[in-house]
């Protein structure tokens with residue numbers, strides 16, 4: 001890893017810019033860290049969920065009497081037991097807590113009932129004993145039928161989640177060179193390792209409860225749970241259970257309401273923990289999409305106009321489909337200048353599995369299309385992949401197709417040039433170890449059939465929530481007798497926010513010890529750990545709270561030690577009066593002091609898009625370039641991704657190793673989408689809900705990653721940093737696809753690229 | 761049928777050098793389940809219960825195994841080592857330290873399985889090549905790190921052990 005600027009001026013361990021240690025690290029390497037699936041309570045029951053085996057069916061009857069007769073079964077809950085809102089959902093409240101008698105199930109795996117019993121095995125028997133009679137209906141599985149209107153309406157709220165266009169510029173323009181294609185992106189799973197799990201503990205008074213859950217957004221969960229349970233929000237305390245990865249899949253409610261209902265009905269603590277198969281049914285996935293795109297360019301390669309239609313299959317319930325669609329269409333141009341565009345996007349409801357947030361959030365799909373197009377443009381114009389992109393790079397101050405002015409730092413050209421400057425990997429040697437060639441130790445490739453290819457992908461990604469949403473964050477900082485403690489509701493999902501929060505407090509307050517309070521709903525919302533937003537948003541809130549405490553400390557110190565209030569500042573762990581040169585250790589100055597500040601951080605407001613897709617809908621953007629080198633056995637269709645070179649626009653680097661980890665982890669997920677990961681859905685049914693059949697990149701699949709971090713302070717960001725979580729996984733997918741195209745000469749319009757796409 | 765009636769096997773497992781009686785267990789329970797839910801050793805994790813992810817890796821008689829695939833009752837008379845049995849008196853092993861220093865831990869769900877697998881790898885092959893490291897750890901899935909920092913951690917351990 002290299003960086004374009006020196007990282008840090010302070011060398012004090014654990015401050016901003018250093019490789020601080022994770023506060024949860026020791027527990028995690030020793031196995032003592034409590035993930036939500038490790039939670040346990042005295043007198044606890046196990047819960048389990050009955051799910052529909054049909055993608056679309058009317059429920060005629062549910063008979064749980066045989067289940068209740070099983071020794072060890074405590075209770076069963078169904079739609080009848082939901083005291084409040086029978087539906088939930090992030091954007092639209094359209095998903096039933098349980099499908100009710102007389103209503104329909106709309107996807108395979110939809111919850112119908114839940115049981116609580118003394119042992120997971122008893123739960124399984126109870127589920128098997130519940131008799132549900134269905135009237136099977138013909139599922140709507142082709143999203144195009146919802147656009148054309150020929151599909152029957154499968155939900156009272158209709159089959160279209162959102163239809164939005166973007167029209168800008170002179171539509172009569174025709175390019176000297178025109179390239180087009182229709183691209184498809186398969187359904188990807190977040191496949192976090194730590195499965196869904198929650199423990200609900202009812203209050204002794206029976207009025208409220210406590211829920212320990214692995215989630216991305218405690219307060220939003222609580223809001224939806226409270227509405228379903230018809231209990232005031234202040235009677236429900238959510239505590240973050242250890243989260244084993246998220247990647248978008250924990251933004252929606254899954255088992256939260258079910259677990260609470262069982263606990264309230266039984267009056268006992270209840271834990272539900274999904275297995276892997278259930279997890280595939282229990283959370284939303286990345287939207288499969290079909291995108292048509294046509295680029296017009298002049299003879300020099302300048303993009304003149306882009307036309308596109310995008311169709312996102314949202315599956316049975318809304319989740320975040322409208323927002324995913326908006327992200328996709330507003331990123332049609334990618335990180336390139338473009339004055340004229342005509343884009344039409346649809347997100348629709350089908351009887352396929354519900355889709356929602358996954359790392360990259362709509363931009364992954366759009367980027368696969370626009371970077372596939374850039375490849376075609378480069379071929380059509382006889383320009384190198386680097387040259388065609390350099391001729392179009394976006395810069396700060398450019399007007400986007402939405403009319404919004406790019407006011408983020410936008411080092412797109414630098415991303416491309418720095419990536420281009422990274423050395424190519426060694427050629428594949430004739431006697432290479434089999435672990436380095438396509439197919440590895442399994443289906444071994446013929447060395448003579450291996451062709452090397454190189455491909456590029458460049459992307460932009462919005463940061464934070466968009467379209468008028470005030471996704472603020474809250475943090476509390478206390479300094480009591482020299483001890484600093486922080487409290488926030490920010491979900492730590494593995495990204496390292498708890499470490500960053502400590503770094504911020506150490507830096508601002510000049511202390512070394514920073515305690516972290518429990519992450520729960522006893523403080524204001526932090527918003528979701530998604531949209532690459534927590535470093536910016538919760539980082540901003542922690543910074544603001546710490547700065548307020550620092551001001552209070554300065555007030556106190558100036559009085560007590562007779563310092564010049566207007567001339568004090570923190571240097572390392574001292575308060576320094578720069579007039580007199582006097583230094584007082586923070587530990588000394590804070591003795592007997594009790595300071596307590598809670599602050600919110602709000603980003604500047606954004607707007608909805610109008611009917612022509614115009615509006616300042618996004619807060620900020622980050623950029624990245626990827627160059628992939630692949631070896632392909634063209635006879636067997638096997639691919640080995642040899643090297644990913646990348647330069648990423650990260651703003652200020654707050655923790656180099658953390659950034660590196662985000663970049664490498666994101667690249668592996670983007671590689672998964674490029675060549676191996678897909679939830680296969682046939683007639684509304686998931687065919688591969690297991691890690692045996694849904695393939696994830698292993699150690700042997702992980703490429704060599706060579707990265708440059710482009711460090712340019714982002715003035716709009718409270719800490720100068722940009723979110724780094726999503727960009728790595730976005731353009732790496734088309735970079736790999738373009739490399740395989742380069743090696744094979746095939747169009748390969750669909751990811752994941754399967755062996756038979758290459759060799760048949 | 762309650763759990764008690766499912767079977768009230770009493771057997772003893774040897775875990776981390778200690779004998780643990782297992783009571784009232786159902787005979788079909790996996791070693792992973794018994795370690796986690798009956799013996800209070802939650803370090804081994806379940807993420808697939810199909811032998812695909814390695815989160816549940818423990819060492820059984822010097823073999824690294826997926827504890828989700830082993831019936832607990834079949835593990836009597838073996839010596840089982842879990843992540844909790846590494847490091848003396850709560851101290852970190854060099855491998856655990858290297859995971860922290862190199863940034864090999866993000867969400868940490870894969871971490872106990874990886875730590876056990878790396879201990880097992882370096883016990884049986886102290887100087888593995890990079891290809892050997894990758895291959896021998898390819899049964900452990902990590903969804904967060906992309907493996908780069910984990911590879912770095914293993915390399916740190918090898919070079920430090922070499923130097924001492």
Ligand code: FES
Pocket residue numbers: 805806807808809810811812813814815816817826827828829
């Ligand atoms: S839980 Fe045992 S291998 Fe995945």
Ligand code: FES
Pocket residue numbers: 193244245494864865866867868869870871901902903904905
């Ligand atoms: S650190 Fe999250 S799965 Fe490896």
